[in-house]
Amino acid sequence: MLRSYRDDFIKKCRSNDRYCTLVLYCREKDAAAVSDMVLFGVSLVVAGKGGEDRKQKNAAALIEELEHKRSIAAELKLLRLENDSYRSVNILKELIQSEDGALSEATHDFKAKEFNGKCVTLILILASEPALSGAENRLMKMLLKFKYAEFFCLNISADRELLFAVSDKIPYERNLRAFGEKMRRGIRLELGCDSTVLISIPSQNGVDLISAYKKFDMLEESRFFLKEGDVLVDRVAYTQKSSADENVETILMQVYEDIRFREFRKAAEGVKRTVKRIEQEGSMSNIYVRHIFIEILSRLSQNSDVMTTNENMEAAKYILTVPDIWSIEESVVALLEKAEKGKKNSYANDSTIVIDKVIAIIRSEYKNTSLTMEYIAQKVFLSPNYLSAMFRRVKGESINSFIKNYRLERAKELLKNSNIKVKDIASLVGFASDGYFATVFRKAEGISAIEYREQNSKRY
Template structure:
């Protein structure tokens, strides 16, 4: 609804303008003032879109009012009313930014045309402002995402320039929650959940989509139970979209400048979803295993240890073995024979991977284990075998470069497949999804999801610059089922729209464009 202020010292004249406004097929809020001085008071207390003012009034005439309004409220559209004899005043008022004038007595048809022109000015200005704000937001996310992944100080400075223009939520953020999903959830449902989630959690947040399976939520409140908030978001996604997400919750940070280090910790933390599928929320700086150790069954831990050994995942092998070791060192209620059986099974798994043909060495180690008279000695024997396995796996570690190369080549040739992610790629090279993710990140410096997005976006850019394919076709070609999501992702990845990319605009051009007054 537009708000209109009518300023005229004659009440009859004001009523005439109100009558004409009410004839229009629009819904207006109409305010009145008897002179320029009163009008300034009304403007100070209300947002006004259009000012209709007579020229000659007591206390402060229309020209003086126009001058002050233009200095104080540069987005107000001003229309002057003047009699034929006062036409020179109207012409002078044009110097002060008056958009139009209407001669008295007012002709209804001319008034309607003038109002239409003014309303079109407002609509155009609002659209331009909305586009500029949208472009600034895309650029903000572009520079922020690059800074999160690379720590690039040049883009951090550009981000700082963007944030100088006003109060941006990023300047107030103190906590981030990294959300992970599957099957491209954040591509297919992003447009539907943002507004609904804000209504659900009733708090301010800044949303950054990282790729089709990962998104970041940034919050401003220092004194909040963020673990509880993450659980609320999880339940929302589960109930509304039947999607069970995983969440990594950061510790509080002082400034967005600290975000890259915080983000790296969250990425690593979120990888725990592959090893602890029953746990959905992981807290940075907390022992996320403590809650599961007490209730974890031996069979579950043993299954995970076998999984770790099979995929030479030494980091999680040490972690899972530590859970079992801690349990039996602290609890004396189990029989020695049962404990020996449990840990001899681990010995067998290790030796089958390290030296499958050396049955003699395995028999000797198992025999030693069963001769132990203390549980602590049993644990020490198996702990030593774990250390041997770690050294053996470390020596073979260079072999995983081949697996990483295979995965990269697959992505290069199958980027157009929608269902491409850690699970599918891990099966390709016979590694666990979690371990492939860790090895891939160590080898390439980026996560699998990030690498897939980079390949898709660079291919899309190549197609935009070198072909005449439609944007919707390109989106489908590089693995996006939703073309509007593709356009948003492209803007956030490159800093500008696919159309601008096709025209050859750079992120520097886009930055200068949004910073123009």
């Protein structure tokens, strides 16, 4: 199927004398196919210049050169957008903008963006599994990824002709024609050049978005869109020009922080403020609003055990299908309140386990001068602020104070039971300098370390 699409596409584009860029997304197990398709996509740009002999020579040279860069090509599996989008972008840029060999043939065109009016960009998406059914759903899935478009140096024609093959189940030719008119209205996306892509969103099929969200892990990465007039515009640009003191974006950032630090009651209040602000602005698209709550749901599932995986999926489907925003608000607030109650019920047990781990880390690594609260928080997978509050609540002192006192106890043992020099003891128990150790010791004991040794060594 992959080869059939590729050959058909190459044939059509070359017969029309068009430059082309081909990008493929699919599952990690299909990484080899991804590499192959992207390499051919880049080769089309190179091979699309000059006579037929030169085209073939350029394409062959390109493939030969890239075969020597297997480590780079293998990393193209990141096009699946599982985690590190910036790394995948850099890989593509290295492939496209390389100054070496055959790739240099394409460099100028990509940098200068001087393609002619016949230029067509095709994004071919083959899901490799029947997670989504119907071409419109696949178009929506593509939308979720389109924030990466500008990074892939996409260009479209002067008359905004953009062709998509959006399904591996529906005949190729019919797909392109069926979406011909829809491409001219709907979402407005800037690609970092003078061209604008217009596509539509068939929101009635929104229930299937959850499959795309889950499959491509887009909850964290997707960019927000909202409706302004008759078109949807980039949420980031809208936020920058908003004159409101507290817009949806700023409220959401606080909600995300509250969830991260497990302040679920505060997060619930933030959700209510978000809904109120959405009503006041009155210009946000249905898909953007639902994306907000899917994002909140995702962060909640990452920071609490309030839901099982199946319950999380059901909640997400509910968000995508329920007809009004108030029902969504009610369900999300209820989940946050449930998480708050669960946090209180399990706090004692959870805290004891965490604090025991923290103390074990301190006891084993107190000699390390780089032992800090931030380091320990990373080891127990909690935020520094949250861990600090938990430790103080359970132990009655800060982590830094506990570390300092533990080091002092170890230092006193060495002062009493060894002849090690005081300055060496300071470094042995983790103090950064003997001067700081002397200051801390005198403040804690009321006497110097030397005096402490003189007074206590007589007993042994």
